[in-house]
Amino acid sequence: MLALLCLSLVSLALGRSPVVHLNYASYHGRSTSEISQWVGMRYAAAPVGDLRFEGPQDPPVATGLQQATQHGALCIPVAGKRNAAIPSNHAEDCLFIDVYAPTEAYLSNASLPVYFFIQGGGFAALSNPNYNGSGLVQASGNNIVVVTFNYRVGPYGFLASEEIEQGASLNNGLKDQLKALKWVKKHISKFGGNPDHIVIGGDSAGGASVTFLLSAYGGRDEGLFIGAAAESQSFGTVLNVAESQFSYNRLVTRTGCNETENTLECLRGLDVSELQSENIVTPLPGAPGNPLYLYSPTIDGDLVQDHTYTLFQQGKFIKVPVIFGDDTNEGTIFVPVGTSSVGQAEEFIKDQFPSMSKDQMIKIHKMYLNKNQTKEFPNAGPYWRPASNAYGELRYICPGVHMSSIYAAAGVPSWNYHYAVLDPDDDTKGFGTTHTVEVNAIWGPDYVSTNPPDSYYTSNAAIVPVVQGYWTSFIRSLNPNTHRVASSPRWRTWGDGDDAYNRIFLRTNHTRMEKVSDEQQERCNYLISIGVELRQ
Template structure:
């Protein structure tokens, strides 16, 4: 998202200014010597290919493994990012919108240059680590609504440097994965060809690369934790559900920020987006439309994808491009898989920002009346839901602006009569309720911890907005320390830290990150229970 991209860029620039690069380190991969860069007490190896370029006939196919590395190469710069879907500013309308959006995307594409040939990863290790060090490994999966995102926006040296200072060193890995229509193309044709969710498969291919090569960087392949935010955290939750909950030895723990198993339906639910893409690229008359799409020039295909609704469009988080059930990697709706207990039995941490929905409700300022809210929800998110059930939902999330999001902000931030109400419903429906559903169905079965991030509540309109918790991790806050301890021991607790109790059926504890003189507290996961229960009932019956 925009906030994450700008936050990541700021943290990256701050980190880069803190220490000057030194002479380059090397590692051996198969028969190749790979040269990286030094940064403080860390060594960085950037832009390492982990799969064959997904171009030409490999477009819209599962990632293909690389042959062994034979030639020496430099790994001193990030690889190009995968295709980034065009962004739109939700609050800019009329004649100014086209100019503003063009300027926004021009700047964003300079920050995050992208290409179809993008399947690279990065490794940051303590400079002193050797192939015999067997350090725990944290694998970062970026967010961005499955439409944007890049490894270059988050500097892993910040995490590794902090781990060294704590005396608990880790190895950090991040990977690019295919996004938007390139990574999450829906449609019956895609399902029949067995090439659904290739973005998730890219992530798993990178995890297989970690198993094969991370020991060369001092990491232990048996001690991998996957960590992500937003779409990255959703991806992690889906990896926990993939193949009936079999991790295939790829990871032993998970740390999820603002993402849980979301209510997604069958891959055919996105048929209209596939059909539009076929029409807009001139493939309608082809005998094999999927094969035709593989031959469309990159720029033309990207332009056609950019016509689809984006993150900040009117339909908001009812995304055009996202993972969907395919009967292979994901057998059925993730929330039902959670309900059935078909999930990896591993320790995990999961939590949310307090005001997850505010960023995604700015496009709904024209929705001002009770009837308009009901119509919006029925047309966009809860198609086919009975009016009686929608009325129950709206009663649970009343028009009273003091009960909306940003929460606990009283009469402030009500930039339209329904903005705070819609923000509360979207934030709970997409983020908070799925998190609680996951915790409720794994409690007592595995070691689990929950949190809520309530910092930056003073930010006008947005409050503790989606992605704001990243500042606590890549900014070196307490959450980074809890993460590093979890990666090392599968427990976020350690000496000198406020004890983070597990989430249990008796005490639904949440570590609460707050502003003010008492920055950490333990609270209970009992807020907005009626509303979240109704949301879960609705989405279980009719996943998107």
């Protein structure tokens, strides 16, 4: 048996492709002696034609051996302007999944822990496309399997209205995620993964997706995953079906479908280029200008039963070990750099959270938008950083603080991080430690699809193995400490009562435990208290 395994490894190293036989198709990928990968596999049918705006369906049966050596098309994003063309390498037919596994584990039918990663992008785009899981697999000592995938965004995944509710399906982007997760549960053993040890993770909207999956169907545990790690989890405005009707009405008007008897049938019948030409951002009701992101999951009374804050405060969430965390300067990449007045800062916040009352805005002003917090940076307005601080804590940092507290209070292991790695260029420009920059450390700078800061190859290279040690340890054992790098400090749990608010401070050569400051606790307590009113 050992000789056969060695012969198989040699054959793979010489270029023979690994083949997996699923119940609907057979896929062959590519291998080295260390890592095998299968990319561009269908996990659901193409959501086109009559399946536009429908929940994901089973993939069709495919005969013959299917190639799994090239990534599938990405899902179409919300356009930056009217009449924009569909970006290259994007299509409506986009529900593809990728698997990265140790070659030996695949060949020996091992049963390794699985990491299921959900991309971010504000539910408007896929901002972490085609990350290469090989780096994480290697960082784990070849002891995990990594899965990445696409899901529908914008109106293709999150259009909501009475017409959609009655004649199609709501929250299809989240349903795509669940479909992919069930695909992993069913098929991952064929790749060397353990279907009973799946840890979900994601960044930004992917982190928000983690919270939506934790509270899906009111926290009904279907045994799809046993741990979760949310990076910079986003808590944006979430509307119900009636409140979302405006976006549907505007879309049918812009496309001319308002002149037809069946507007949903008309939208489905549009050529995708016609639909995409009008797939733009417009203001939320009551907002002075456009939000950063128009579409998001919708409260449907079923999959998403209420606002995220409400569900977790009511205990309607799956109780599994969790990681939540954020970056020091979550808001700087979002707020316009030229923000030069209090009025501009307030307008930006109101565009994202139009239900914010005058009294709440006055409180925000007192906490953040005062002259004492203005800073001068090259080519930047003085209120850029104050507005960024407000937005970063409102949408990202304080929700993460609250999630950790909720889990700790429920007696579930909960870890929180403060990512504070300083990149010299970003620090000089005033951006600081930006939103989701930690993906470069988690995945490794050679394995992400965007351009990492140069310092991750030089002055910040040492943070990569430390962070990967914590993450792969959590994936493997549901504890970031079990397999951490020996020289790195123990990451204590968040704690409860008098011992609460403990988080790890991640910075190159200065990683340590810290306690959330009293000042940030006070700001977060207020922001959390108004979260439901802001529809978070």
